[in-house]
Amino acid sequence: MINERLKLARADRGWTLEALSAHTHITASSLSDFENGKREPRLTHLESLAKAYGVSVAWFFEEQPAGGDVVLWRERPSADDAAAIEGEFLKRCRWYRNLEDWCDERVPCHLPDVKRDPTRVGWSDVHSLASSVRSMLDLGQQPAASLLNVLENSCGIRIFHLSFEPSGTAACTRSDEFGMAILLNASNVRWRRNFDLAHELFHLLTWNVFRSTEHSREASEQEEKFANAFASSLLIPEEPLRRAVSSAVESDGSLRHIEIFDIARQFDVSFEALLWRMHSVFNRKREDTEHDIEVCRTFRETVDVREDTTPPQLPARFRALATRALRDGELSIGRAAEYLGISRQQAMALDDLEDVTDDAIALSPA
Numbered sequence: 001m002i003n004e005r006l007k008l009a010r011a012d013r014g015w016t017l018e019a020l021s022a023h024t025h026i027t028a029s030s031l032s033d034f035e036n037g038k039r040e041p042r043l044t045h046l047e048s049l050a051k052a053y054g055v056s057v058a059w060f061f062e063e064q065p066a067g068g069d070v071v072l073w074r075e076r077p078s079a080d081d082a083a084a085i086e087g088e089f090l091k092r093c094r095w096y097r098n099l100e101d102w103c104d105e106r107v108p109c110h111l112p113d114v115k116r117d118p119t120r121v122g123w124s125d126v127h128s129l130a131s132s133v134r135s136m137l138d139l140g141q142q143p144a145a146s147l148l149n150v151l152e153n154s155c156g157i158r159i160f161h162l163s164f165e166p167s168g169t170a171a172c173t174r175s176d177e178f179g180m181a182i183l184l185n186a187s188n189v190r191w192r193r194n195f196d197l198a199h200e201l202f203h204l205l206t207w208n209v210f211r212s213t214e215h216s217r218e219a220s221e222q223e224e225k226f227a228n229a230f231a232s233s234l235l236i237p238e239e240p241l242r243r244a245v246s247s248a249v250e251s252d253g254s255l256r257h258i259e260i261f262d263i264a265r266q267f268d269v270s271f272e273a274l275l276w277r278m279h280s281v282f283n284r285k286r287e288d289t290e291h292d293i294e295v296c297r298t299f300r301e302t303v304d305v306r307e308d309t310t311p312p313q314l315p316a317r318f319r320a321l322a323t324r325a326l327r328d329g330e331l332s333i334g335r336a337a338e339y340l341g342i343s344r345q346q347a348m349a350l351d352d353l354e355d356v357t358d359d360a361i362a363l364s365p366a
Contacts, residue, residue: 001060001061001062002034002040002041002046002060002061003034003035003036003037005059005060005062006031006034006035006041006049006060007035009049009053009055010035012069013053013083013086013087014079014082014083014086015083017031017032019080019083020049020052023052023087024045024048024049024051024052025048026045026048026049030045043057046060052087053087053090053091054087054088054090054091054092054093054094054095055091055094056094069090069173069175069177070173070174070211071086071089071090071171071172071173071183072171072172072173072203072211072218072219073169073170073171073218074168074169074170074171074196074199074200074219074224075166075168075169076169076218077164077165077166077169081164081165085162085164085171085183086171088162089160089162089171089173089181089183090173092158092160092314092318093158093160093173093175093178093181094177095318095339096158096178096181096315096318096321097177097178097179099318099321099322099325099331099339100156100321102321102325102328102330102331103321103324103325103328103330105321106156107153107154107155107156108156109155109156109157109179109180110136110155111133111136111155111204111205112129112132112133112136112205113205113208114129114205114206114208114209115208115209116209117209118209118210118223121206121209121226123226123229126202126226126229126230126233127229127230127233129202129205129230130229130230130233130234131233131237133201133205133234134234134237137150137151137154137155138150141237141239141240142240142266142267142268143198143234143235143237144191144194144198144235144267144268144269145268147194147197147198147234147235148194148197151182151197151201152315152316152317153317155180156179156180157179157180157181157182157201157204158178158179158180158181158182158315158318159181159182159184159197159315160181160182160183160184160314160315161183161184161185161186161193161311161312161313162183162185162186163185163186163187164185164187167185167187167188169185170182170183170184170185170196170197170199170200171183171200172200172201172203172204174204174207174211180204182197182200182201182204183200184196184197184200184311186310186311189308190268190308190309190311191264191268191269191270191273191306192270193311194235194268194269195231195232195235195269195270195273196231198230198231198234198235199227199228199230199231200227201230201231201234202226202227202230202231203219203223203227206223206226210223228276229280231273232273232276232277232280233277235267235268235269235273236267236269236273236274236277238281240267241263241267241277241278241281242281244263244266244267245263245278245282248262248263257292257295257296258303260274260275260292260296261296261300261303261304264304265306271293271296271300271304272293272296275289275292275293275296276289313341314340319340322336322339322340323336323340323350326347326350326351327350327351333347333348333351334347336350336351
């Protein structure tokens, strides 16, 4: 069983023996022997391999069949980069699951789980799903402002940020082991990340539609168009958009290009995303929308001025759970330092905070 799981884990990452050797400092020939059953890896070998693959050592000894985790990319990076990024992403997902288990803080996901024939999915279904999700999560008229927080804290979706190329891509995965997770590009501006978050959410909600027959790592062109339409509809609701446009139009019924940037800021999306949403809502000609995008690009640098935010290296809830697990004795100082990406000294300081006070807040019945 161990050698089969070793083969599966490496195939799932897309690593060569040489690439795995670089991650684990185990010779390629030894790794080959382990996978072919010629030699049994020692515990130290398994610990290095488990760390590289983001799994526990116990995973190599489990009896049930191991299924590969599918990471769905919008645009897959180069093979070596994708393997490294996926490994880090999946490792963090499993760590998140561990922290929830140790703290007994699993968050049930009440999002709709779409199940239907993929050939029968239409545009009206996509927009209806966006409207349903927006209402279910109570996202209001400007959903981008609260979407990430709601998905993480109310729906239990793991959302991580890493920097990678190409910049115009993101990824997601869905597993029975650790649930739903989204990977965003930390190098992108916030309003681009907002759209990518909603785009990847569509893939998670329809995972059992488009990933039902085979573990495809690539979405079809049509599925990507559906995901874009869902993100646009979710983040820029039709009625609020109509009101925003109506208040900005001139007396002759025209809308100045400079107003596009003000409306885009209201919804915290890019001006391109806004114009394509207007293209759909107002039934505009494609060539007119493409022309407007080109015009806006010529003076974007001086007009589209808004404050960006840098995403945290780890989700706030992840950090809170890790700190709690450390103080409750579920996580060692060394392991906590690894989970949080801090030094052992910093982890010890977090652990010491437990003794600062035992006072508690008394709440009176309403």
